[in-house]
Amino acid sequence: MMKTNRITAMLTGLFGSLASLAAFADDTKEPQLWQLNMTDGVTTSSQNAYDSHMLMFWVCVVIGIVVFGAMGLAMFKFRKSKGAVPDTEFTHSTFLEILWTGIPIIILIASAIPATAKVMALYNDDHSPKPFGMTVKITGQQWLWTYEYKGEDLEFTSRLDRESDRLRQDKTASQEAITAHKHYLRDVDNPLVIPADTRIRFVITADDVIHAWWVPALGWKQDAIPGVINEAWTEVPAAKIGTYRGVCAELCGKDHGFMPIVVKVVSKADYKTWLAERKAANNPAPAAAPAAVTIDAGDVPAEDAAAQAAAPAASTQP
Amino acid sequence: MAHDTAAHDDHHDHKQGFFERWFYSTNHKDIGTLYLLFSLLMFFIGGAMAMVIRAELFQPGLQLVAPEFFNQMTTTHALVMIFGAVMPAFVGLANWMIPLMIGAPDMALPRMNNWSFWIMPFAFTLLLLPLILEGFGIGGGGPAGGWTLYPPLSLQGGTSTAFTIFAIHMMGVSSIMGAINIIATVLNMRAPGVDLLKMPIFVWTWLITAFLLIAVMPVLAGSVTMLLTDKFFGTSFFNAAGGGDPVMYQHIFWFFGHPEVYIMILPAFGVVSEIIPTFARKPLFGYQAMVYATASIAFLSFIVWAHHMFTVGMPLGGELYFMYATMLIAIPTGVKVFNWTTTLWRGSISFETPMLFALGFVIMFTIGGFSGLMLAIVSADMQYHDTYFVVAHFHYVLVTGAIFGIMAGVYYWLPKWTGHMYNETLGKWHFWLSTIFVNLLFFPQHFLGLAGMQRRVPDYNPAFADFNMWSSIGGFGFGLSQLLFAYIVWSSIRGGAKAEARVWESAKGLEWTVPSPAPHHTFTTPPVIRDGDLAHGDVTH
Numbered sequence: 001m002m003k004t005n006r007i008t009a010m011l012t013g014l015f016g017s018l019a020s021l022a023a024f025a026d027d028t029k030e031p032q033l034w035q036l037n038m039t040d041g042v043t044t045s046s047q048n049a050y051d052s053h054m055l056m057f058w059v060c061v062v063i064g065i066v067v068f069g070a071m072g073l074a075m076f077k078f079r080k081s082k083g084a085v086p087d088t089e090f091t092h093s094t095f096l097e098i099l100w101t102g103i104p105i106i107i108l109i110a111s112a113i114p115a116t117a118k119v120m121a122l123y124n125d126d127h128s129p130k131p132f133g134m135t136v137k138i139t140g141q142q143w144l145w146t147y148e149y150k151g152e153d154l155e156f157t158s159r160l161d162r163e164s165d166r167l168r169q170d171k172t173a174s175q176e177a178i179t180a181h182k183h184y185l186r187d188v189d190n191p192l193v194i195p196a197d198t199r200i201r202f203v204i205t206a207d208d209v210i211h212a213w214w215v216p217a218l219g220w221k222q223d224a225i226p227g228v229i230n231e232a233w234t235e236v237p238a239a240k241i242g243t244y245r246g247v248c249a250e251l252c253g254k255d256h257g258f259m260p261i262v263v264k265v266v267s268k269a270d271y272k273t274w275l276a277e278r279k280a281a282n283n284p285a286p287a288a289a290p291a292a293v294t295i296d297a298g299d300v301p302a303e304d305a306a307a308q309a310a311a312p313a314a315s316t317q318p
Numbered sequence: 319m320a321h322d323t324a325a326h327d328d329h330h331d332h333k334q335g336f337f338e339r340w341f342y343s344t345n346h347k348d349i350g351t352l353y354l355l356f357s358l359l360m361f362f363i364g365g366a367m368a369m370v371i372r373a374e375l376f377q378p379g380l381q382l383v384a385p386e387f388f389n390q391m392t393t394t395h396a397l398v399m400i401f402g403a404v405m406p407a408f409v410g411l412a413n414w415m416i417p418l419m420i421g422a423p424d425m426a427l428p429r430m431n432n433w434s435f436w437i438m439p440f441a442f443t444l445l446l447l448p449l450i451l452e453g454f455g456i457g458g459g460g461p462a463g464g465w466t467l468y469p470p471l472s473l474q475g476g477t478s479t480a481f482t483i484f485a486i487h488m489m490g491v492s493s494i495m496g497a498i499n500i501i502a503t504v505l506n507m508r509a510p511g512v513d514l515l516k517m518p519i520f521v522w523t524w525l526i527t528a529f530l531l532i533a534v535m536p537v538l539a540g541s542v543t544m545l546l547t548d549k550f551f552g553t554s555f556f557n558a559a560g561g562g563d564p565v566m567y568q569h570i571f572w573f574f575g576h577p578e579v580y581i582m583i584l585p586a587f588g589v590v591s592e593i594i595p596t597f598a599r600k601p602l603f604g605y606q607a608m609v610y611a612t613a614s615i616a617f618l619s620f621i622v623w624a625h626h627m628f629t630v631g632m633p634l635g636g637e638l639y640f641m642y643a644t645m646l647i648a649i650p651t652g653v654k655v656f657n658w659t660t661t662l663w664r665g666s667i668s669f670e671t672p673m674l675f676a677l678g679f680v681i682m683f684t685i686g687g688f689s690g691l692m693l694a695i696v697s698a699d700m701q702y703h704d705t706y707f708v709v710a711h712f713h714y715v716l717v718t719g720a721i722f723g724i725m726a727g728v729y730y731w732l733p734k735w736t737g738h739m740y741n742e743t744l745g746k747w748h749f750w751l752s753t754i755f756v757n758l759l760f761f762p763q764h765f766l767g768l769a770g771m772q773r774r775v776p777d778y779n780p781a782f783a784d785f786n787m788w789s790s791i792g793g794f795g796f797g798l799s800q801l802l803f804a805y806i807v808w809s810s811i812r813g814g815a816k817a818e819a820r821v822w823e824s825a826k827g828l829e830w831t832v833p834s835p836a837p838h839h840t841f842t843t844p845p846v847i848r849d850g851d852l853a854h855g856d857v858t859h
Binding site: 030031036046049050052053064067075078079080086088091092096100104108111118119122123168169171175179185210216219225226227230250253254255256257 | 380384385386464468562599606652653660667681692776779782783784785
C-alpha cells in the first residue's frame with residue numbers, strides 16, 4: 001500500500017502533477033514529494049530555463065548511452081575470463097581522434113545557439129522591450145527581505161512566518177507537526193504582491209552580506225549584494241495568477257535557511273485594490289511612515305524622498 | 319646523496335630511530351607515506367563532519383545541531399576535504415611514484431619536500447583549533463561563511479577568520495613547494511631514455527597540475543590576505559562602504575578556484591590512465607592525444623572562472639563568453655573518456671580492485687561531467703545555481719572522481735609500497751559498498767536541487783524529506799565503508815601474500831622493475847631502459 005502510494009507520488013512529481021494542479025491552484029509550482037525534475041515555472045524565463053535544462057539533459061542522455069554502451073560492450077566482450085586476446089597494436093587512430101573531437105564540437109555549437117537566444121531573452125536584449133509597468137526594490141538583510149514599491153510610498157519587510165519559526169526552534173517538534181505545516185520554511189508574514197500581465201522591474205541589493213533572491217517559478221535567481229544594485233525582471237501572465245514561493249539561495253549566515261520568499265501574483269484590478277488598502281493601512285499611522293520610507297533621507301521631507309524614490313522608476317516609462 | 323652504490327636500503331647503514339626516520343626524513347618514499355597517512359586521517363575528520371551534516375539533514379526540523387554549527391561543519395568539511403584529503407593524497411602518490419616512474423633516486427629538493435609535508439599538520443591544527451576550542455567553551459567556533467569565504471559574510475566571523483586565513487596561507491606554501499619540487503624533479507631527474515613524450519601519463523598529469531598550483535595558489539593567498547586586512551586592519555578591498563567591491567573577491571577567488579578543481583582531478587586522470595591499460599592488457603589508446611587533452615583542460619581552466627558567478631549580475635557578454643568557454647572544456651574531457659573507452663576495446667580485461675575503482679571513476683566522473691555541461695548553460699544555471707544540483711555535481715566529480723581515483727591508485731600501488739598483496743575479496747567489497755552507497759548519497763541530490771532545495775541549509779520543507787533521508791542513509795553507508803578501506807590498508811601493511819616486483823602481470827613502467835616493497839633507496843644510479851620497460855617507450859602517436 002505504502003509502496004503503491006510512493007510510486008504514484010513519484011509519477012505525479014515526474015509528470016507535473018495534473019491532479020494537484022486542479023485541486024490547489026495555489027501550489028502548482030511548489031516542490032512535490034518525490035519531485036524529480038525542474039519546474040517549468042510560470043514565465044517565459046522559467047520556460048526558457050526549463051527548455052535549456054531539458055535540451056542539455058537529453059544531449060547528455062544520448063552521449064551517455066553511446067559512451068556507457070561502448071564501455072559496457074567492451075567490458076562484456078573483451079574479458080580475460082572469456083579468453084579475450086588483447087590487440088596490442090590497436091593503440092591509436094588519428095581518424096578516431098578527429099571524429100570524437102569534431103562530433104562534440106558540432107553538438108556543442110548546436111546546443112549553444114538556442115542557449116544563447118535564451119540568455120539574450122533573459123537579458124531583455126530583444127530591442128523592443130515592453131515598458132516596465134512598475135519597479136520593486138528588493139533588499140536582502142540578515143534574515144529577511146524588504147520590498148519597496150518604487151513611486152508608491154510603500155515599503156515593508158517580509159520574514160519567515162511565526163509557525164515555521166516556532167517549529168524550527170523546537171528541537172522536540174515531531175515530524176507530524178512539521179509535516180502538518182504545509183509551507184514549513186516556505187511561508188512569510190508579508191508576501192510580495194505583484195500584478196499579472198505587467199512587466200515588472202526588480203532592483204536588487206543587500207544591506208549586510210550577500211543574499212540571492214530566487215523564486216523558481218519565475219525562472220531566475222539574482223544575487224543581492226551590498227553596494228551593488230542588480231537588475232532583473234519578470235512578467236507573469238494572467239493565466240498563471242497564484243502564489244509562488246522561493247528562498248534565499250546564497251549562504252548569508254546562520255538563518256540562511258530561514259528567509260523564504262513568497263510572491264503573490266494577482267490581477268491588475270486586485271493589485272490596485274491591495275495597493276490602496278495597504279497604503280491606507282500605512283497612512284493613518286504617520287509615525288510609522290517616515291521610518292519605512294525615509295530611512296536614509298535625513299531631514300528631507302517625506303514627500304520629497306518619495307519623489308526621489310519614484311524618479312528612477314519614472315524614467316523607465318515611455 | 320650520501321650513497322653512491324645501487325640498491326641500498328636502510329638496514330645497511332645506521333639504523334634510523336622512529337623520530338629521525340619520520341620527522342627528519344628526506345626520503346621521497348617516507349614522505350609519500352606521511353602524506354598519504356595524513357590525507358587518510360583528514361579524510362576521516364572531514365568525513366565525520368559530513369556525517370554530522372547528513373545526520374542533521376536526515377529529516378526535516380532542527381534536531382541535532384544549531385544552524386551556526388551546521389554552517390561551521392559545511393565550511394570546514396570542504397576545507398578539510400579539499401586541502402587536507404584530496405590534495406595531499408595526490409602529493410603523496412606523486413612523491414612515492416614519480417621518482418620510481420622516471421628512474422630518479424629521489425625528489426629533486428628533498429629537504430624542501432620534508433618541509434612541505436611538515437607544514438601541513440600545523441596548518442590543519444590551526445584550521446581546526448577554533449572548532450576544538452569551542453568544544454572547551456573558548457571562542458565562537460570555526461569559520462562558518464562557506465569554504466569560498468565570500469565577504470562580507472566571512473568577515474562576520476570572529477577570530478576564526480584569522481585562524482582560517484593563516485591555515486590557508488600555510489597550505490598554499492606547502493602546495494607551492496610541493497609543485498616546485500615536482501617540476502624540478504620531472505624536468506631534471508629523468509633517467510636517460512625517459513623522454514618527455516615517453517613519460518607515464520601520471521607524471522604528465524602531475525607536471526601540468528604542478529604548473530596550475532604555482533599559478534593559482536598565490537592568487538588564493540592574495541585574496542585571503544585582502545580579507546585579512548579588511549577584517550583586522552581597516553582596509554576596504556571588498557567593502558562597498560569603503561569603495562571596495564564584494565564581487566571582486568569572487569572573481570579573484572574563482573580565478574584560483576576553477577584551476578583548483580582541475581588540480582584535484584588531473585592527477586586522478588593520470589592514475590586511471592595507468593590502471594586501465596594494465597588491466598585491459600593493452601597500451602593506453604592515443605597517448606599523445608591524452609597529454610594534449612590534459613594540457614588543453616589546464617589551459618581552459620584559467621578562462622572559465624566566472625561560470626561560478628552567473629547570478630552576480632554580469633553583463634550579457636560576460637555571461638555568454640563564460641558559457642561558451644565552459645562548454646569548450648567538454649571537448650578535451652570527452653577526448654579523455656573516449657580514449658579510455660577505446661583502451662578497453664579489443665583488450666583482455668580483468669576486474670581487480672584497482673580496475674574496478676578506475677572503471678567506476680570513468681563512469682561516475684562522466685556523470686559529474688554531464689551535470690557540469692548542464693551547469694554551463696546560463697539560463698538553466700539561473701535555476702541550478704546554489705542548489706543541491708550543484709552539490710550533487712561537484713561531489714560526483716570530487717568523490718567518485720578524485721577520491722575514487724586516489725583509491726584506485728592506492729590499491730594499484732599498495733603492494734609496491736608494502737610488499738604485500740591486499741585482501742582482494744575485501745577490496746572488491748569495499749568497491750561495491752562504496753559505489754552503491756555513494757550513488758544513494760549523491761544521485762538523489764540532483765532531484766532535490768531541481769525541485770528547489772538550496773545549498774547550505776540545516777533544515778528544509780517536508781517535500782524534500784524522502785530524498786534527503788535516502789541521501790543520509792547513503793552517506794552513513796559510504797562513511798562506514800571507508801573503515802573497511804582503512805582496515806584493508808592496515809592489514810596489507812601488517813602482512814599478506816608476498817608481492818612480486820611486477821605486481822600486475824601486464825603492468826608497464828619503471829616502478830615495476832624494482833622489488834616489492836620498494837627498497838628505501840632506488841635508482842641511485844640511473845637505470846638502463848630496456849625495450850618494454852616503459853609503457854610508452856615506443857610511441858610515435
